[in-house]
Amino acid sequence: MTAQIEEKVSDCAICHDYVAAQQKEPLIPSQAPDLPWVEVASDIFTFSGDNNILSIDYYSKYIEVTQLKDMSAHETTECLEEHFSRQEIPEKLITYCGSQYASAKFQTFAKNYDFKHVLVSAKHPCVNGEAEAAVKIVKSLWRKNEDRHKSLLTYRTTPLPTMNLSPSQMCMARRLRTNLPMSCNLLQPEVNNQNEVKRRLQFNKNKQKCNYDRKPGPGSREWKPAVVVRHHTTWRSYVVDTGTLKCNSCIAFGIRGIQQNKCVTQTILQNRDYMQTFVSRTQQ
Template sequence: MICMLSITPEKYSEIQRSTRSELETTIQTEWPDTKNECPYEVRQYFDSRDQLSVLDSIVYKGSRIVIPPSMHKDMLNLLHKSHLGIVKSKSRAREIMYWPAMNADIEQAVNNCSSCAEYQKQQNREPLMPTPTPDLPYSRVGTDLFEFEGKKYLILVDYYSKYIDAVQLRSETTAAIIEAMKTVFACHGLPGILRSDNGPQFSSATFKNFCAEHGIEHERSSPHFQSANGEAERAVQTVKHLWMKCEDKQLALLDYRTTPLENIQLSPAQILMGRRPRNTLPASQDLLKPITHDLRKVKQHLNAQKAKQKFYYDRRNVKELSPLENGTTVRIETPGSKSLSSGENPQDEEDDPIEDSCFNESAIENAATPLVRDIPANHSNALQTRSGRIVKPPVKLNL
């Protein structure tokens, strides 16, 4: 019979031995009337008993070989040796072999494969989850850092009025950021919620103490997911586009703050302050007088705008993902790598040099100068900045 099968003699003999000890005797005998009367090891074959036949100590279902239980693991390894996906692995198996629950076993084997999990495709985007519109102006504020023309700036944007403040920083330390925020908060008041990314300045203990002392709830976005802090990211883009085309940066900000928002016919300054600040355009005195507006209508317009954005975003290839539970093993794509990794960073987290520098006034003044720290042996002539970047001296030709 081996001449009728595309199989090595060794594998043929192995299937014969396993079949004799596990399946042949029970299948060749008369089947009982009910499934519960069958021996446990062949109970799963009861529904397909009429399609089973034995030839040369090998059980067949039609033209497919019935693999005995002791060889399931070996067959799964052969099927997935080339790391094909679930669909192709099932297609290969269905043509030549059979055992009960074979499809489920193949799915489990492919899902548990570490190599396939490391190089699997990214999951679909989840449906858009807009941030709820706050009830009051300046109750929820987004913040971020950005660079423009070689200078560092702090940006603050109100989620309700879309009012933007951009403050130049003398350094990137936590203390300098806190001082810039205090200047803005002195004009508009303290926000109830402050959202930022996971930058070292915002995740430091000093910034945490600042928020706790002033009664500010600090929310941080997910690492490497800029959309979670989308309001601030969008404000940075708006400011950069304005400043690239304007010579007077502050006048450009004033014009933005006094321009009515789409579908609301109220400017960010009107929503936040209740009045139109005077700009370079001629305007009557009546237009500059403070007026009150209905906060409910403003919120309705903002909610309608968010709903419209969600509608068009969700038309793309989005999918509801299953919620994660505590203890679930996950894999993430590390920056600079296309593979997915589940391992943790082996290096212990060191104290943030930016946070430590906040307690040293001289370090704050000289924050722009590189900080000399322990340098690897292969970069003995290099310096390391506060952000961790290694600066090597240029290689010059000896002419």
Template sequence: MLIRLQKYDVKMIYTPGKFMFTADKKESFDTQKNTEIQAYVDMIVASLPASSDRVEQMKRETAADQTMPKQQAEQLMPPPAHTRPYYKVGVDLFDCNGKSHIVVIDYYSNYPEVATLPTTSSKAVITYLTSVFARHGVTSELYSDNGLQFSSSEFRSFTNDWGFQHNTSSPNYPRSNGLAESLVKIVKGLMKKAHDGKEDFLKNLMIYRSAPLQNGLSPAQMLMGRRIRTNLPIHEDLLTPRGTLPGLKTTEESIGSLSKPSNVIIHLRKQKYNADYDLSAKEGADTLAFVSLLEEKLLPALVFTLWVLLTNWEQWTWRWNTENITFPLNFLLPNRIHNQQLERLRLVRGDPTLEPGDQLEKELYQDVLECMTLLSHCLGLHKVFFRDSPSSLDAYVFGHLAPLLKVKLPNGKLLQHLNSQDNLRHYCTNGLVLYFPSEGGGKFPGVSVHLDDSDFDNEPHKQRNQILSFLFAMGSMLGIFMGIASIQHV
């Protein structure tokens, strides 16, 4: 470039920054310019006071010299990633369509704020920034160029009063504020498009804010935690914020707070808050194997006993649910759950036409006996399955077997299988006394052991429920009657 300028008489004139316009694209040298530069280089090489052999030697030595500095562009360092909106924002001024504008860009979400300024003074810039901070909160760091608006004493006082750090780009390298510079080009394009096509610039800006970025989220989603409503149809649920609250706060700065259950569990395990932390690899494998065995053999039998077996369903499960579920759901939910559990049992057994019967009951209880025998053999004479303290397997086994001791079912074959294993029965009884002392010798919460008509006479709010039941029945009958009348009329 300096060689090309030698044939010109250059006159330097200072121009304020607000009157300078940055080209949208970098200039590229065409073939003619490259030819001119090569001609100047060849002219200088030809005028060197050296022979051709000496010039060739100089070229070879120069190319082989490892210590000679090469003119290479320094690699740009990307700004550090931030974990929350409005931690760092970039600000830039630009002119378009004969007016001065300001743009504020959030480095986390790329959400732009654009406004027209009456003047480019520090006072006008400060007034607009205060309105932005009032909407989104005060930033921790503000990045701008070295314009007079940002280097004045008035702006320094503004940064101190509002409590944020102000950093500027290099005076000789304004491209370091690249995010704001790139957004200026985008906003200029939106403004020119709106001006030429007589469109609404704010509507175009709204579309840009709602357009997905490379991560699949729009700037509005990353800033507000929700989508914004545009002219395009959108479901109402997507317009509601879906932020997550921290489920666990830690004192470690590198971790902060955790909201996902999986991350909470992993963190607690690292802190040794884990019932299986001291288990060996074999014991851990046995835990997984027994849990799978319980889900395959014991759980289907429990579902069948409580929700499918007719005698237990009619005399205990249905009556207990109608007592403890509020009206009118107590007439709807038990039957719905009953049908769902029957479909679940059909799915587990792999038979979509499966119906309750003696053969199914025999097969399920045979699996239960096999499962309890293996559990009894593993437990032996110990108080817990592994080591000296309960593990997750103890919680799983106790949660499936202990309720059988508290619920007095009309058909008690499942309880008989449990009583046949003395160590398992004592294991569940000791757990009830140790962890549920108030329930150790009492009844299952809210359950009457002997179900007769006198138990329902003591039902709370009996009179209110009877009146509501009568009204509900009358409404149903009236609806049926009106339906029949309308059919006859048609």
């Protein structure tokens, strides 16, 4: 009877829906693209009762938004064709598994425009995190400004954090004119240092990984005690001893302790100019 009960539970669809979540895995960031509009993410969102489709460039963070007339695959492909005609056809397009994106019409569109279409699960939005973050940005802008087009222009001309370049500068190598006073010399095209831009993009991705991996996941919601050995030479950092690692000591940000998952202990070394992640593999 025990075997029959186990078989019944293992085949229960409701039990599968409410099964305990697995241990959170460390984030695996994607590599920064070499050029604008090589890798693009797309998503569909609703705002004030209107359905809109969004495209964002992984390199420049340049956002295109178009209101959908309906939720059909034909309308979706028409709007993306409009985005690609203004920018360029990407090499890779990342979307969630919505009916519009997973349709045969969209697959034909991807084949005709010669780009790789990558579908990700809707239950794991962090896989398409670039599009999710862009939707939050657009909704925040539209809540603050009734003129949606002007608010998007404001975003496109605002320098990105840590980049010192706006999306328009990274995408078009020039600033866009707004209603703010600006010298004509600043509107001249200016070539960006591609190596420096890519280095900063990769730095931001590594920083996001640090912040993501530091958050406790299911089954790991406690801080491990540690002893401060001495101050480190870097700013606001300390050498601490956890007593559980294979190595004798490690560098941690602050003195609260070191977050330890089942098989990975990650510590952060931070100073004013850069952040570098050290990952120490430990055995169970």
